[in-house]
Amino acid sequence: IVVVGMGVIGAEVAASAVQAGCRVTAVEPGGAAMLRTLGGRFGGWLSELHRARGVTAHYGVGVSALEREGGTVRTVILTNGVRLESDAVVVGIGVDPNVELAAAAGLRVANGIVVDAQGRTSDPHVWAAGDVSNQPGFFGTRVRLETFQNAAGQADVAAAAILGGAGGYVQPCWFWSDQYDFNIQVAGRIDDSLRLILRGDLEGDSFTALFLSDKIVEGVLTVNRGADMAVGRRLVGRRAVVNLAAAGDVQVPLRSLI
Template sequence: MHIVIIGSGLAGSTTAQTLRDQGFDGDVTLVGGETHLPYDRPPLSKDYLAGSVAFDDDVVLHPREWYDEQRIDLRLGARADALDPKAHQVTLADGTTLDYDKLVLATGSTARTLDLPGADAPGVHTLRTREDSDAIRAEFGEGRRLVVVGAGWIGLEVAATARGAGTTVTVLEHEELPLLKVLGPEMAQVFADLHTQNGVELRPQVEVQEIVVENGRAAGVRLADGSTVEADAVVIGVGAAPELALAEAAGLDVENGVLVDASLRSSDPDVYAVGDIAAHDHPTFGRLRVEHWNAASTHPATAVAALLGGDATYTDAPYFFSDQFDLGMEYVGHAPQGSYARIVTSGDVAGREFVASWLDGSDRLLAVMNVNVWDGLDEVRSYVGSKDPVSEETLQVADQK
């Protein structure tokens, strides 16, 4: 049997590794559009962006020899142009065709851009690849001015890293608080305070109208009120879009992602999807598409077990993490703005050492976030997504230290 994996990011590379770990002895081909060996993306906005870790030693997932030892046919710099599920065939950009028995789509996401005058000028950056991270880091330094458009996770991590390098940073955000839709106003305020206390100028509820270009390069951002924020460089951090063109053209069911069942199987029984593009049927949270490292690293175990004939269901709760200034956090569950009834906190919120728990109207735990608290979380996390209510005492994990 020949299994082809399209996409050589974390999800694709982990799928290849999991096939071997689960005892698959057939042919595996891993196709990736980038020329780099498969690598991890979170460091691109954190340690690697700061210049504190080396790409080959700390960001690349496996050395080249590992793929040879695992008998994985790694094809880098190869873009898949067409997928024909009926013929069980993939066509690459160079005209090469690959026949498959089972196929896994792990095409990931691309950084969203803004359709604005000047958005394509030199000095305007998005962050998705190693090259993007290198280019943004080159803009940092004392006396340099960086404007970040968008106060989501990527925007805030870039802002924090830039400030750590002495850069003057302004963050422009359409909403009234950063991360508002993800965390709700109570916890979003924590991140707003974190950045302003560390010297970031946070400008909420603004509308970006134009990237100002002078002498052929970005020189600022003009807002809808007519004011201009001067800059030496601009980073656009307004989210990511799933790479769905291949799946759509192949006739797979697509709706804000490749629609897959709880085993990560698409509308074609021989095609699976993992990582950013997988809009999966979660037994607790319903239809989910999660653009975070954990999904890319854990989807493959379920997909591989299913495509090898097992009865597998993906049940992991969404998980993500972030490091900004002196704040390290982990979030487990799913409780976007408007979905919860209240938040219970334990610990020192003002001192940024606490645990926050999002509850519905029946005191069922939807999500939990630990901020600079790392121990004793197993019990409270076990309630995430449970149909049973959780007690106030259980939620006071940070106060029990």
């Protein structure tokens, strides 16, 4: 199986295919798996995990053509000329929101349907929620999020607003991904420019990473530490200011940082 794109979808497919006994080759124009969501360091960690489980990956390379044989793709040709034979190709390279209807109705559209914190579009009688919406983000910039949690939470608030409610939905992103025997959860913002505090060992099978701007927790990554994420989400949601020494001391319970 050739997996094109090692974002969340591609990485999950690669892991499942390996576990199902397939030989997997991945092609990713970025430098690592899930680079956009995990940043360079942890994208590198995940890439190594896939390599160790048998995925052959071509990073920094794109696909220039797919060749068919009898109606089935049999060869994937990379931008560097490498030819990969395949029984099946899985393409997971992201989505474009379907904004045609909204645009035709005259709503403001910019990487999704532009909405306020209640899901209201540029027409006060029309609401939008979920993947298709471009909404005010928790960290100040506008975002278009693609998670169940966001679609559900934003829809709740939009429905309440239609009924006259006053609340808004401006929450940090939270999602998880299961790959091999690793449960990976992310809340908030992971960025290589943020200060990193690691609780646990990257070489082990579980750890928690905190990402801080100054002393404010902006993002949390947990690997096989779901209990830490329950606390981590609260730290991010409250923009908690933490004691750096305590945050980095695994003897200090994460909960005590709240």
